[in-house]
Amino acid sequence: MAMTDGLTINEAAQTTGWSARMLRYIESAGLVSPSRSASGYRLYGAGELQRLATLRELLDRYEVGLSDIAFARRLDSDAALRVDVEEWLAAAPQRPADVEPGEWLSFEQMRHQRLIAVAGA
Amino acid sequence: MAMTDGLTINEAAQTTGWSARMLRYIESAGLVSPSRSASGYRLYGAGELQRLATLRELLDRYEVGLSDIAFARRLDSDAALRVDVEEWLAAAPQRPADVEPGEWLSFEQMRHQRLIAVAGA
DNA sequence: GGAACCTTGACACGATCGTGGTAAGGTTCC
DNA sequence: GGAACCTTACCACGATCGTGTCAAGGTTCC
Numbered sequence: 001m002a003m004t005d006g007l008t009i010n011e012a013a014q015t016t017g018w019s020a021r022m023l024r025y026i027e028s029a030g031l032v033s034p035s036r037s038a039s040g041y042r043l044y045g046a047g048e049l050q051r052l053a054t055l056r057e058l059l060d061r062y063e064v065g066l067s068d069i070a071f072a073r074r075l076d077s078d079a080a081l082r083v084d085v086e087e088w089l090a091a092a093p094q095r096p097a098d099v100e101p102g103e104w105l106s107f108e109q110m111r112h113q114r115l116i117a118v119a120g121a
Numbered sequence: 122m123a124m125t126d127g128l129t130i131n132e133a134a135q136t137t138g139w140s141a142r143m144l145r146y147i148e149s150a151g152l153v154s155p156s157r158s159a160s161g162y163r164l165y166g167a168g169e170l171q172r173l174a175t176l177r178e179l180l181d182r183y184e185v186g187l188s189d190i191a192f193a194r195r196l197d198s199d200a201a202l203r204v205d206v207e208e209w210l211a212a213a214p215q216r217p218a219d220v221e222p223g224e225w226l227s228f229e230q231m232r233h234q235r236l237i238a239v240a241g242a
Numbered sequence: 243g244g245a246a247c248c249t250t251g252a253c254a255c256g257a258t259c260g261t262g263g264t265a266a267g268g269t270t271c272c
Numbered sequence: 273g274g275a276a277c278c279t280t281a282c283c284a285c286g287a288t289c290g291t292g293t294c295a296a297g298g299t300t301c302c
Contacts, residue, residue: 008277009278010277019262020278021261022260037269039269039278040269041279042278055209058205062199062202062205064192065288067259067260069210072206075196076207076210078183081183086193088172088175088190089190089194141248142293143290143292146289146291161248161249161298163249186290
C-alpha cells in the first residue's frame with residue numbers, strides 16, 4: 001500500500017521546518033497527532049501540516065512553550081479545571097473586607113460567596 | 122509603625138503552609154502580589170491569604186504547575202493570545218481525515234497557501 | 243542597641259522541557 | 273536483497289521550574 005494519504009515524517013519535517021524529532025515530541029504532547037499507515041508510519045495530511053505551521057507561528061509570536069499550548073488544550077477539554085482556574089483568577093486581588101482571617105473558604109464556598117456578591121450587586 | 126494592615130511574609134507562610142521562599146516566587150510569577158509597607162515589607166491581607174490557600178488546592182487537585190496558572194492568567198489578560206490559541210485548538214481537535222482547504226484557511230489566510238500546495242502534491 | 247524580623251541577590255539541586263543524537267529492528271521501493 | 277525509509281527506546285545537553293539555603297544589609301520592637 002503506497003502512502004498517498006499524507007506525508008511521512010521526514011517529508012512533513014521538510015515541509016514544516018520542524019525536525020522529525022520534534023514532530024514526534026509534539027505528538028507526545030498531544031498537540032498534533034497524524035494518522036498512521038497500516039504498518040504504523042505517521043501520515044501527515046494537509047490539516048496536520050497547517051496545524052504545525054500555525055503552531056510555530058504561535059510559539060514564535062507570543063514566546064510561549066509547547067507545554068503552554070498543551071495546558072491550554074487541557075483547559076479546553078477539562079471543564080472543571082477551566083472553571084476552577086477561571087474562578088481563581090477572577091478572585092479580586094483586593095478584598096471586599098468581609099472575610100474573617102483565619103478560616104479559608106474552599107472553592108465551593110468561594111464560588112458561593114462570589115455568586116451571592118454578583119446577585120446582590 | 123506597627124504592621125496592622127496584613128501579615129508579614131513569615132506569618133503568611135505559617136498561615137498558608139507555603140514557605141516564605143515560595144511566597145516570593147509566587148509573587149515573581151505574577152500570581153499573588155501583596156501590598157507593601159512604607160519600608161517595603163510584604164503585607165498579606167485576607168484576600169491574598171485566601172488566594173494562596175485556593176492556589177494550593179488548585180495545584181494539588183489538578184496536578185498543574187505554577188507556570189500553568191501563570192499562563193492561564195496571561196491568556197486572560199492577552200486577548201490576542203487567547204484568540205490565537207483558541208483558534209489553533211479549534212482548528213482540528215482530532216482526526217479530521219480529509220479537510221477541505223477552505224475550512225481552515227480562514228485563520229491565517231494566504232500566507233499558508235504555498236504550504237497547502239505542497240501538501241496537496 | 244541587640245534580637246528578630248524583613249529585603250534582594252546569589253548558589254544549588256532534582257525534575258521537567260525542548261532538542262539533538264544513536265541503536266535495534268520493521269517497511270517500502272527498486 | 274539492499275538502500276532508504278520508518279518505528280520505539282534510550283542517552284545527552286542546556287534551559288527553565290520549583291525549592292531550599294545563605295549572605296549582606298535595612299527595619300521593627302523591646
